Amino acid sequence: MSPIKLNIVRGDEGTGRNFVEYEVPYSEGISLLDAIIWIREHVDPSLSVRYSCRSANACKECMAMVDGKVKYLCSLRANEGQSVTIEPLKARPWIKDLTTVME
Amino acid sequence: MDKEQYCTDVLVIGSGAAGMMAARAAADEGASVIIVDKSLIGRGGATIIAQMTVAVALGEAEDDNPDIHFNDTMEGSRGLADPEIVRTVVDRGPEVINELEGYGVRFARSENGKRSQVVSPGHTKKRCVYVDILNTGGATSNGLRKAIWKNERIDRIKNVMITRLVKYEGNVVGAVGFSMEDMIPVSITASQIILATGGLTEIYERNSASANMTGDGFLLAAEAGSELNDMEMVQFFPIAHLFPPLVGIDPIMWDPFRYKLGGRLLNGMQEEFMDSYAGEEAGKYTATRDMTSFAIFKEVEAGRGTPHGGAYLDFRMVPEEKLREGFGPVIDILLSQGVDLTKDLVEVAPMAHFMLGGVSVDKNMKTSVEGLLACGELIHGMHGANRLSGNAITEALVTGRVAGETAARTKKEIYPDIVASELDAEWQKLQQFWYPREVSKDEESTLALRKKLQQVMWRGAGPLRTKEDLDNALDEIKKLQEESKGIALARQEKYSLSVVEKIENYNMAIIGEAIIKGALERKESRGAHVRLDYPELLQDVYGLGFNLNDSGEWTLTKRDMTTTEGS
Numbered sequence A: 001m002s003p004i005k006l007n008i009v010r011g012d013e014g015t016g017r018n019f020v021e022y023e024v025p026y027s028e029g030i031s032l033l034d035a036i037i038w039i040r041e042h043v044d045p046s047l048s049v050r051y052s053c054r055s056a057n058a059c060k061e062c063m064a065m066v067d068g069k070v071k072y073l074c075s076l077r078a079n080e081g082q083s084v085t086i087e088p089l090k091a092r093p094w095i096k097d098l099t100t101v102m103e
Numbered sequence B: 001m002d003k004e005q006y007c008t009d010v011l012v013i014g015s016g017a018a019g020m021m022a023a024r025a026a027a028d029e030g031a032s033v034i035i036v037d038k039s040l041i042g043r044g045g046a047t048i049i050a051q052m053t054v055a056v057a058l059g060e061a062e063d064d065n066p067d068i069h070f071n072d073t074m075e076g077s078r079g080l081a082d083p084e085i086v087r088t089v090v091d092r093g094p095e096v097i098n099e100l101e102g103y104g105v106r107f108a109r110s111e112n113g114k115r116s117q118v119v120s121p122g123h124t125k126k127r128c129v130y131v132d133i134l135n136t137g138g139a140t141s142n143g144l145r146k147a148i149w150k151n152e153r154i155d156r157i158k159n160v161m162i163t164r165l166v167k168y169e170g171n172v173v174g175a176v177g178f179s180m181e182d183m184i185p186v187s188i189t190a191s192q193i194i195l196a197t198g199g200l201t202e203i204y205e206r207n208s209a210s211a212n213m214t215g216d217g218f219l220l221a222a223e224a225g226s227e228l229n230d231m232e233m234v235q236f237f238p239i240a241h242l243f244p245p246l247v248g249i250d251p252i253m254w255d256p257f258r259y260k261l262g263g264r265l266l267n268g269m270q271e272e273f274m275d276s277y278a279g280e281e282a283g284k285y286t287a288t289r290d291m292t293s294f295a296i297f298k299e300v301e302a303g304r305g306t307p308h309g310g311a312y313l314d315f316r317m318v319p320e321e322k323l324r325e326g327f328g329p330v331i332d333i334l335l336s337q338g339v340d341l342t343k344d345l346v347e348v349a350p351m352a353h354f355m356l357g358g359v360s361v362d363k364n365m366k367t368s369v370e371g372l373l374a375c376g377e378l379i380h381g382m383h384g385a386n387r388l389s390g391n392a393i394t395e396a397l398v399t400g401r402v403a404g405e406t407a408a409r410t411k412k413e414i415y416p417d418i419v420a421s422e423l424d425a426e427w428q429k430l431q432q433f434w435y436p437r438e439v440s441k442d443e444e445s446t447l448a449l450r451k452k453l454q455q456v457m458w459r460g461a462g463p464l465r466t467k468e469d470l471d472n473a474l475d476e477i478k479k480l481q482e483e484s485k486g487i488a489l490a491r492q493e494k495y496s497l498s499v500v501e502k503i504e505n506y507n508m509a510i511i512g513e514a515i516i517k518g519a520l521e522r523k524e525s526r527g528a529h530v531r532l533d534y535p536e537l538l539q540d541v542y543g544l545g546f547n548l549n550d551s552g553e554w555t556l557t558k559r560d561m562t563t564t565e566g567s
Helices: A032-042 B017-028 B066-076 B083-102 B136-149 B216-223 B254-261 B274-278 B289-301 B320-327 B330-335 B391-409 B416-434 B446-461 B467-486 B497-521
Strands: A004-010 A018-024 A063-066 A069-072 A083-087 A094-096 B004-013 B033-036 B154-157 B160-168 B171-179 B184-195 B234-243 B264-266 B311-314 B346-355 B372-374 B542-548 B554-560
Touching: A004 A032, A018 A032, A032 A083, A032 B446, B004 B017, B004 B154, B004 B171, B004 B391, B004 B416, B017 B033, B017 B136, B017 B154, B017 B184, B017 B391, B033 B184, B066 B083, B083 B136, B083 B391, B136 B154, B136 B391, B160 B184, B160 B216, B160 B416, B160 B497, B171 B416, B184 B216, B184 B391, B184 B416, B216 B372, B216 B497, B216 B542, B234 B254, B234 B289, B254 B320, B264 B289, B274 B289, B289 B311, B289 B346, B320 B330, B372 B391, B416 B497, B446 B467, B446 B497, B467 B497, B497 B542, B497 B554
Parallel strands: A004 A083, B004 B033, B004 B184, B033 B154, B184 B372
Antiparallel strands: A004 A018, A063 A069, A063 A083, B160 B171, B171 B184, B234 B346, B264 B311, B311 B346, B542 B554
């Protein structure tokens, strides 16, 4: 099965904004949040992202821009071989990587 | 060095239903309040995911009163609940539901305008109120967020993890920790501190709650000198959702539907198996939670599990119109994710669901340490060895309100200088803990280590326990305490998840040890605690007290409860 390709914004105001591409093995039902957690576990633990409920679509913390649209990362399934761009929300002050200031 | 230092009458740590209710109650009593959470305020924890019901004796669907609710809860607890705590919670249940409605939470009402109440297992009356559609916890969180947001006495501090409570002359006088967003030290001086940090389900490989439920508050309380009770009592839910991955549902949502529609459990060969363990008849639903967990485990062990290590839940024999009637809108949530219950099976398995044991408190939610209170899932006393469905949010709301009131009415001197110097000391300790060596990348993944820990707890101290497995788990968890302490992390200037996870991992390993030790000590099977090598329920009822001694070791003491049973 071909991996998922995630193109993710890294950095903060100090370092500037860069896209980094990651390849994550596909598994049935994997969400974009699962894929990001896989990256943190296996590739780079310093990738910052907000999440709490993980898949109940309850906490609303994992909101981000997915291919230019506001989405919840936990609620989007990745497709085999898919290439997807993930950025922090534009309307909120940026903290780091995918995290922004939220209430 | 940048740092943030705050001062308040009442500090609330944790912001689920219990924490937000405590903050509001203390503010209502005139106190200044700070509510702090390592996640966002009112977004993490268990409440927001809870889709089911709240048990309160309103008596609107049929005759009911708090005395009957009390008896049902005591009966369900297998002799281990504290009657004073249960009494406090059931008596004020109706009041807090009315309060929530004042914050805009719309409980479902029937055509006569009265609140809809349904029966849940263990309750002898139609007692459980709910918010449509599967939105009880979400609506409760939402209402309470509004209730604290617009209160000028309450300040909110998000993304700050409290790592230690500060004590002076035997009293708790403040809390210290750090801000994740800026990675700077933070202290809060307070007259009274309320712990409302929730449960510890994340300690287990399979669990049904938010990722941040790592049991931090149990350790904060124990390190401050407060006693924990019955830590071996973790409730597992036998048929939580396992596969396929679904979004927007509570993993435990299958249970009431199975109850209502008679879903069948099948093993990996698609054969029924419950009859050979519990004599359960196809389509009926009579086996207790522990028996169902046992049967699923045994099938998996015998190589007859489903592909992901559970059992199948089957509704195919239920006519489509019945399914639609029973599941309501949920059937469309499932269909939109490719699950058609008229054709498809889903996989279910036992999962860690709720912490029954916890911090010992009196009926005013005071711990044994002056200045420290606790409430919500963190406390011990409401559920004993088994929690009834619907009693968790009732407990959170009432004990939160009681803790807030007690704290606001108890004033003592504050010691900002002591707290300030403790903040500097704690920050030095944290630097040592996180960065024992300078490294450019975390030496080991904190998430990988967490998985190891969760597997040890699941295999050794999960739903079915034996001395051999518990002994092995104890050895493993001791090693993981050292391993989690030893990992050097790379410095990150903002929003480092690794530093939080390292602390959480260490906390989980220490608290996990308490669970294992308690499970070894309790040589019987009672409610949620099932020892395959001690299947009998003992005549003598006893509770287990857990204290951390000066060298950081757990000491256990037995407390005879035979005399208080049923009183």
